[in-house]
Amino acid sequence: MITLGVDVGSLTGKAVVLEDGELLAWEVILTGPDSVETATAVAHAALAKAGLALGDMAAIVSTGYGRIVVPFAQRNVSEISCHAKGANRLVPGVRTILDMGGQDCKAIRCDATGKVTSFVMNDKCAAGAGRSMGIVADLLKVRLEDLGPLALEAPGDGVPVSSTCVVFARSEILSYQREGTAKSEILAGACTALASRVLGLVKRVGLEPEFAITGGIAKNVGVVRRLERALGVEARIPAEPQIVGALGAAIFARELAEKKAKRGDRGAPARRSSLGDGGSS
Amino acid sequence: MEEQLEEADHPPLPLPDLKVVEEMQLGIVDGFAEVQLAKAQGKPVVFSSVLLPKEIFQAMDVPVVYGNVLGAYASIFGLSGKYCGIAEDLGTPRDVCAVHRCTIGVACADERDDFFNMAFAVPDLALANNFPCASEAKSFLAVVDKYGIPHHVVDTPIRSWDGELPDHAVRYLAGQYRGMVAFLERHGYRMDLERLREEIAFTKALNTLMAEIEICKQAVPAPMSAYDSVIAATAPLVLGKEKRTLAIFERLRDELRDRVRRGKGVVENERLRLLWIGVPPLCDFKLVNYSEHRGAVVAKNLVELLAGFMLDPALIDPQYPFESLARAQLENPLNPPGRGLIDYFVRATREYRIDGVLGAVKRTCAMLPSVQRLTKDAIQRATGVPTIIFDLDGVDAREYDAASTHATIDAFLDVLLARKEKAS
Amino acid sequence: MTGPARPAVLDEFRAVLRDPAAVPRAWKAAGGKVAGVRCLFAPEEILWAAGMLPYPLPGTPEPVRLADAWLQPCTCEFVRNLLDHALDGRLAFLDLLALSNTCDVTRRLLDVWPQCMPNTPVHLVNNPQKLLEDGNREYFLEELRRFRNRVEAVSGKPVAADGLREAIKLYDETRALMTEVYGMRREDPPRLSGVEAFVTAFATSILPKDRANHLLRRLLDELRAAEPPEGFGPRILVTGSALDDPALLEMIEEVGGVVVADDLCTTSRWFAHRAGTDGDPLDALWRMLNRRTLCASTFPTQARFDRILAMVDEFHADAVIQFNLKYCHPFLYESQPLRKRLEARNIPLTILEVGHDRSGFGQLRTRLQAFVEMVEPS
Numbered sequence A: 001m002i003t004l005g006v007d008v009g010s011l012t013g014k015a016v017v018l019e020d021g022e023l024l025a026w027e028v029i030l031t032g033p034d035s036v037e038t039a040t041a042v043a044h045a046a047l048a049k050a051g052l053a054l055g056d057m058a059a060i061v062s063t064g065y066g067r068i069v070v071p072f073a074q075r076n077v078s079e080i081s082c083h084a085k086g087a088n089r090l091v092p093g094v095r096t097i098l099d100m101g102g103q104d105c106k107a108i109r110c111d112a113t114g115k116v117t118s119f120v121m122n123d124k125c126a127a128g129a130g131r132s133m134g135i136v137a138d139l140l141k142v143r144l145e146d147l148g149p150l151a152l153e154a155p156g157d158g159v160p161v162s163s164t165c166v167v168f169a170r171s172e173i174l175s176y177q178r179e180g181t182a183k184s185e186i187l188a189g190a191c192t193a194l195a196s197r198v199l200g201l202v203k204r205v206g207l208e209p210e211f212a213i214t215g216g217i218a219k220n221v222g223v224v225r226r227l228e229r230a231l232g233v234e235a236r237i238p239a240e241p242q243i244v245g246a247l248g249a250a251i252f253a254r255e256l257a258e259k260k261a262k263r264g265d266r267g268a269p270a271r272r273s274s275l276g277d278g279g280s281s
Numbered sequence B: 001m002e003e004q005l006e007e008a009d010h011p012p013l014p015l016p017d018l019k020v021v022e023e024m025q026l027g028i029v030d031g032f033a034e035v036q037l038a039k040a041q042g043k044p045v046v047f048s049s050v051l052l053p054k055e056i057f058q059a060m061d062v063p064v065v066y067g068n069v070l071g072a073y074a075s076i077f078g079l080s081g082k083y084c085g086i087a088e089d090l091g092t093p094r095d096v097c098a099v100h101r102c103t104i105g106v107a108c109a110d111e112r113d114d115f116f117n118m119a120f121a122v123p124d125l126a127l128a129n130n131f132p133c134a135s136e137a138k139s140f141l142a143v144v145d146k147y148g149i150p151h152h153v154v155d156t157p158i159r160s161w162d163g164e165l166p167d168h169a170v171r172y173l174a175g176q177y178r179g180m181v182a183f184l185e186r187h188g189y190r191m192d193l194e195r196l197r198e199e200i201a202f203t204k205a206l207n208t209l210m211a212e213i214e215i216c217k218q219a220v221p222a223p224m225s226a227y228d229s230v231i232a233a234t235a236p237l238v239l240g241k242e243k244r245t246l247a248i249f250e251r252l253r254d255e256l257r258d259r260v261r262r263g264k265g266v267v268e269n270e271r272l273r274l275l276w277i278g279v280p281p282l283c284d285f286k287l288v289n290y291s292e293h294r295g296a297v298v299a300k301n302l303v304e305l306l307a308g309f310m311l312d313p314a315l316i317d318p319q320y321p322f323e324s325l326a327r328a329q330l331e332n333p334l335n336p337p338g339r340g341l342i343d344y345f346v347r348a349t350r351e352y353r354i355d356g357v358l359g360a361v362k363r364t365c366a367m368l369p370s371v372q373r374l375t376k377d378a379i380q381r382a383t384g385v386p387t388i389i390f391d392l393d394g395v396d397a398r399e400y401d402a403a404s405t406h407a408t409i410d411a412f413l414d415v416l417l418a419r420k421e422k423a424s
Numbered sequence C: 001m002t003g004p005a006r007p008a009v010l011d012e013f014r015a016v017l018r019d020p021a022a023v024p025r026a027w028k029a030a031g032g033k034v035a036g037v038r039c040l041f042a043p044e045e046i047l048w049a050a051g052m053l054p055y056p057l058p059g060t061p062e063p064v065r066l067a068d069a070w071l072q073p074c075t076c077e078f079v080r081n082l083l084d085h086a087l088d089g090r091l092a093f094l095d096l097l098a099l100s101n102t103c104d105v106t107r108r109l110l111d112v113w114p115q116c117m118p119n120t121p122v123h124l125v126n127n128p129q130k131l132l133e134d135g136n137r138e139y140f141l142e143e144l145r146r147f148r149n150r151v152e153a154v155s156g157k158p159v160a161a162d163g164l165r166e167a168i169k170l171y172d173e174t175r176a177l178m179t180e181v182y183g184m185r186r187e188d189p190p191r192l193s194g195v196e197a198f199v200t201a202f203a204t205s206i207l208p209k210d211r212a213n214h215l216l217r218r219l220l221d222e223l224r225a226a227e228p229p230e231g232f233g234p235r236i237l238v239t240g241s242a243l244d245d246p247a248l249l250e251m252i253e254e255v256g257g258v259v260v261a262d263d264l265c266t267t268s269r270w271f272a273h274r275a276g277t278d279g280d281p282l283d284a285l286w287r288m289l290n291r292r293t294l295c296a297s298t299f300p301t302q303a304r305f306d307r308i309l310a311m312v313d314e315f316h317a318d319a320v321i322q323f324n325l326k327y328c329h330p331f332l333y334e335s336q337p338l339r340k341r342l343e344a345r346n347i348p349l350t351i352l353e354v355g356h357d358r359s360g361f362g363q364l365r366t367r368l369q370a371f372v373e374m375v376e377p378s
C-alpha cells in the first residue's frame, strides 16, 4: 500500500511517499505564491523520484497552513497532529516535541502511538522562529546555515537581545553592530533570546522525555544547545527535521486507506455543512 | 537589611534624593519584614490588594502581604521578566496587567529572590477588591488556587452618579467593609471599633500633613524628585500608626519647606515641569528622572494616587469609620468612570504649573489608557498644556524599550522648549 | 451540502444576523424608541415596559477605524468596534444607551460615549458585582429604581408595576423557549448544530420578544419534526466573552467538532434565569439579576466554574474551548483557574485569544483542528 503526505508550509513545501510504512521518497521545495501549485509541484517531484504517479496512491493526506486547498488530498490533518505522528516514527519513544518552523512554534506532547495529548502554539507577534532568524542573518550578513555554528563560538549567552519582538531585537542588533560587538556574540544573544522564547512553550506543555526538536530551526545548533542547557535534557533531532510533518501526513494517509479498505470504501462520512445557506461554507 | 539587599543578585533599590525619604525606604523594608514575624507567631497572613482600607487591617493587627505592591517591587528590582515568566508558565495570559503578572509570579513561585523571601509570606487568607480595575478584582484567583485558602471579595461601586454621592452607595460600601471585618473575625481576628476610630483619625492627621506636603511640592522649582514621591506615597501602607510615622512626615514637610524657602529644586536649572499620567516606568525608574538632563522635572506622578494614599481628609469622620472609608474610597479620583481622574489631572496641571503631560500607555491595562485621550482634551481645554500619548510598558522589562522611549520624550521636550521660548 | 433538510425558520434568524440594525431601524420607523444595551444588568424588561426596543448592541467583524482616537488599541476590540458604529452614524437611531457595571472598558463608555454621540443620553446601572447576596438588595433595588426613572424620562412613558409584570412575563417566555431550544442539543447527535443554536440565540436577543417567541415556537415544532442532522466528532462546549460573530463556531464545526453548548454573553447568559411575576416586579428583577453570576465581572467566580462544569455534564461535552476576545481582562484571568478545574476532571481545554476583526484566523484554524483531532477518539 503506497500513500502520500504533502505539507504546504509558509516557507517550503514537502512531500513524502510511503510504501507499507517505509520511506520511499521525499522532496522539499520552496513555497511559491500559489499553494495549490506548490503542493502539486512537490508531490510530483517526490513521486517522480519513486517512479510513481498520483493515481498509484492508496490515499493522500495534506497538512501545513496550505492544507485546505490541496486538490488531490482526501483529507487534511493539522500540522500539529502530523508532527507528532511523524516524530513518533523518526524518534521512537518521543513524548515531547518542539517544532520550530518558519511561521510559528509549537510544543506538542504525545502518547506512545504518536497521538497528541496536549499542545501549545506561540501566540506572540509574528515573531516566528524561522523568520526572526532570517532577519538576524540578513542584518549580520551571514548565511542562515552558518548562524548556529557561529553562535557557538561565543563562550556565554552572548549580548542581551530582546526576547519578545523582532522589531525591538532589530534595533538592538543594529546598535550592537554600531558599537562593534563581535558577530558571534550578537548571534549567541539572538539564539539565547529565541531559546528563551520557546522555552516557555515547552514548560507550558510540560517536558517529558524523549524530547525531539523538529522544523527548520532544529538545524541551528546555536539554538538547540541553549535549549538543551536550559531544559537539562538532550534533544533528539531527526535526520531530516523538515519532513516530519509530511511523513506524519503520509502515515495518516495509510491509516485512512486501511480504514477505507475495512469499511469497503464507503468514503469518510461527509461533514455536515454548518450553515445551510448564508454561512461561510 | 541593607546588607541583605546588596548581597542579592539584583540591583538595589534606587537611592532617594532626600535623607528623610531614605529613612522611609528603610522603614518600608523593615515593615515588609514584619509579616515574617507574624507568620512565625502563627498569625494568619492575609494576601490583599493595596487598595483596601489599611486602617481595618491595622485596627485588627492583621499581617498583610500587599500583592500588587510586591508586584511593583519585582519590577523596580529589575525582576519583572522573571516573575512575569513564572506567572505565564503557570498559565497566566501574557495580555493581562504586567503588575499583576509580577504579583502572581512572586506569590506562586517555588523559589524567590531575597527581598521577597523577606517581604512575602505564604498567605492563609486572601482579600480582593474590584477597585479600580478587573486586574485588582481577579488576579488573586491564581493565588487562592495555589494555596487553597479562604478568600473574600469587597465590592466597590464605581462613581456613576452625577452630583452628591448618594446614600445607598455609601451604605453599601460601608456594609462591604463590615463584611470584610466579619470575614477576618471568622478567621481569628477581632475588631476593636475604638482602635479603628483611632486609625482613621491617624489617617486624617497624616493626610492633612500630606496635603501640606503637596503644597510644598507645587513650588517652582520642584523640591521633590519623582522617585522620592513614590516612596513617600507607599510609606503609610507599611509604616504603622505611630508618632514616629507622623514625625517622619513632619520632617519631610519641613525639609521641603526649607528647600522651597531656599529656592532649591531637584534640578539645577528648572526649565520645564512635567506631569506623568500613565503607569510609571517601574522597571526603569531612572526614566522619570530622564528629562532632568534638559532641565525638565516630573513634578507630579500618577503613582502617588495608585498607592491609594490621598483619601480626602475632609471626607473622614472618625465617628463613622466605615462610612468615612466608604465615602473617601468612592470619591477617590481613581474610581471609575474617568471624570474623577480627569478633574484630578486638570487640577494638578494648574496647581503644579505643568508645561507638558506625559501619557504613557501600558499595553496591558484597560483602565488607564482608556481615559488618556479625554484627559488630554480636558487639560488642553482648561489650560492649553499639551499632552503626548505614547506606548510604554514600563513594568514588564521584556516589553520595555528605553531607546525609543528616550527619543519620544526628547522630541516632546523639544516641542515644549520651543513653545516656552516663543511665549517669552 | 448533504444531510437532512434544516428547519426553514432558521432562515429568519439568519436574516437578522445579516443586518441586526435593521430591527431597531424598523422599530424606529414605526415611531418607537430604541435603547442600546450593554451588558447583562440593565434589565431590558424595564425598557420594554416603557415602549422602547432594547437593542443589545452587536458589533461587526471589521478592523477598528475611528474609535482608536478615543480608546487605546490595547482595549477590547468589541467595544471599540461599537464605538466605531457610534462615530460613523450607524447607531444614529439610539435614544438611550443603557450600560452595566461590568468590565473596565464598558464602564469607560460612560465617559467616552457622550463625546462620540453627544445627543444620546447614557445611563449606567451601577449593579453590585458581588452577587448571590441578600445584602445587596437595598442597593441594587435603588439602582433599578433610578434606571426606571431615567427610562421613564427618556421614553416619556411611565413604567407601572402591571406593565413591568407583563414585560417580565414576555421575557420569561422567551427565556423558557430558548432554554428548550438549547435542551435539544443534549441529544447525540444534537438536534441543531452549534452555529444554528448560536444564530437562534443571537437573533432572538435582537428581535422584539413577541416576534421572537413566535419564531421560537415554530422552530421547536420544526426541530421536533425534522431528522436530526448528522453530528460526528467530539462534543464541544464553548465558553467565553462577547461572541457576536458565528465565524468561530463555523470554524470549529468545519474542522469536525460539534458545538453542543455555549456559555457566552450573546447567547445562553441572557436567558439562563427567569424572574417570575410574584410580588413586586422590581424585586423579581433583582432576584433574577442577583443570580446572574455569569459574567466574568461578577463574583463569586466559582459560581461560573460550577456552571461550566454542570454544562459539561448536562450536554455531555468531551472538551471545552475558552474563547477570549483579545484584551478581555476579566475573562483572561479565568483561563488559568478554569484549566485547573477542568484538568482535575480530565476534560481537555484549549484557550483562544481572538481578534474581533477575525485577524489571526488562519492560525486559529490550525489550533482548532489540532484540538479536535486530539480529542477525537482514534
Ligand code: SF4
Pocket: B097, B098, B099, B100, B132, B133, B134, B135, B136, B279, B362, B364, B365, B366, B367, B368
Ligand atoms: S489600573 Fe491598569 S496598571 Fe493598574 S492594576 Fe489595573 S490593570 Fe494594572
Ligand code: SF4
Pocket: C076, C077, C078, C079, C103, C104, C105, C106, C241, C242, C325, C327, C328, C329, C330, C331
Ligand atoms: S469582551 Fe470582555 S472586555 Fe470586551 S466588553 Fe466584554 S467583558 Fe468587556
